[in-house]
Amino acid sequence: MKPPAFEYLAPRTLEQAVAALGAEDAKILAGGQSLVPMLNFRLLAPSLLVDITRIPGLDNVDDWDGGLRIGALTRHHALETSPLVRDRFPVLHAAMAEVAHLAIRNRGTIGGSLCHGDPAAELPGMAVLLDAQLQTTQRTIPAAEFYDGTLSTVLGADEILTDIMLPALPPGTGWGFEEFARRSGDFALAAVGVLIGGEVRIVAIGANEKPIRLLNAEALFNDASDIDAVAEAAGKEVSPEGDLHGSAEYRRHLVKVLTRRALRAAWERTS
Amino acid sequence: MIAVVVNGVSYERAVEPRMLLADFLRYELGLTGTHVGCEQGVCGACTVIMNGDSVRACLCFAVQADGAEIETVEGLGTVDDLNPLQQAFQEHHALQCGFCTPGMLMTGVDLLRKYPLATDREIREGLSGNLCRCTGYEHIVRAIRSVVGRSVVGRSVAGHER
Secondary structure (H helix, E strand, O other): OOOOOOEEEOOOOHHHHHHHOOOOOEEEEOOOOOHHHHHHOOOOOOOEEEEHHHOOOOOOEEEEOOEEEEEOOOEHHHHHOOHHHHHHOHHHHHHHOOOOOHHHHHHOEHHHHHHHOOOOOHHHHHHHHOOOEEEEOOOEEEHHHOEEEOOEEOOOOOOOEEEEEEOOOOOOOEEEEEEEOOOOOOOOOEEEEEEEOOOEEEEEEOOOOOOEEOHHHHHOOOOHHHHHHHHHHHHHHOOOOOEOOEOHHHHHHHHHHHHHHHHHHHHHHOO | OEEEEEOOEEEEEOOOOOOEHHHHHHHHOOOOOOOOOOOOOOOOOOEEEEOOEEEEHHHOEHHHHOOOEEEOHHHOOEOOEOOHHHHHHHHOOOOOOOOOHHHHHHHHHHHHHHOOOOOHHHHHHHOOOOOOOOOOHHHHHHHHHHHOOOHHHHHHHHHOOO
């Protein structure tokens, strides 16, 4: 369908954007790759779209004390092809290749994906896995506290995500990312990201109302001999819902298998 | 009022904010080569190149394209003077009904410009966002494969005589 009518503003500064968002039913428009389909379906009918892509300086990938500071308006394709990302966060580099299709990655923004908060999307899961700090126009929010449900964040109506800070990983950190989707570029039926560094971190994507650390499973891991037991625990720790793409039981099974594969890969990559 | 350059021609138009770029190209500029299939970003038929990147014209408002340079299938070549990629589509029977073809071509152009496409797997992955309901994928992959590494494609696509 065609989207419902709305007013449109393209402010040049964050201050102007925040002021514009004071209007009732205003929504932020960035890359539009999640928002525009919802408008075309008429699932949403905002009175005003505030296009923040004309605000300069929000699309850089820079060093952040050995980690990275990523501007919220960075396009997926820029992150996918960033040498800094590939070198410092290879797990994120691997996950980016699974995000939708080229034309979507060319247009969609990192901040947009994070704020849309699809539970099966790669970036929210990566933010949780990498312990990201999310900088907004008001505060800094740890990624683990950013989501309060499916497609729902703790952001205020006139609060704008501006930067994503990824703290440096300990040297020699091993990583694994495994995703299962019905077709290339589809949302994941389930995905699992693993880091083995100073600690072990396991994040399940698409298996709960938001991406979650599997703390019980993590606690069982000491070395490679624990991988099967950890995977078993991971499958029990998630609470997926079944739909026409796969039953809850099937998704639990996927989490188990993907956790095993990701843990093995991460263990082999540790040094 | 927005200003865009489409296939090297400048246009200025007043548009409603809700007008999709795909509809802008078709109804305001009369460039009906860009096809609209699903209108939800799934089928890829409306793919055009904006500022050097392939994008879904159904997931972009015309107002967002203000100041942009856009390439559509009309910019590739003409019936009498096909672009090498179009020529390859013809030679390899890479189209049947032709509905998906403009999107396939524009995606193909973006892939050929950006990626080495050393394997068919890379081509298939690159085309994964474009649906052909005649299911003629094999021939589309072969057509793109046949022009990989031919510098004539990049040059011709970028600077085709209009």
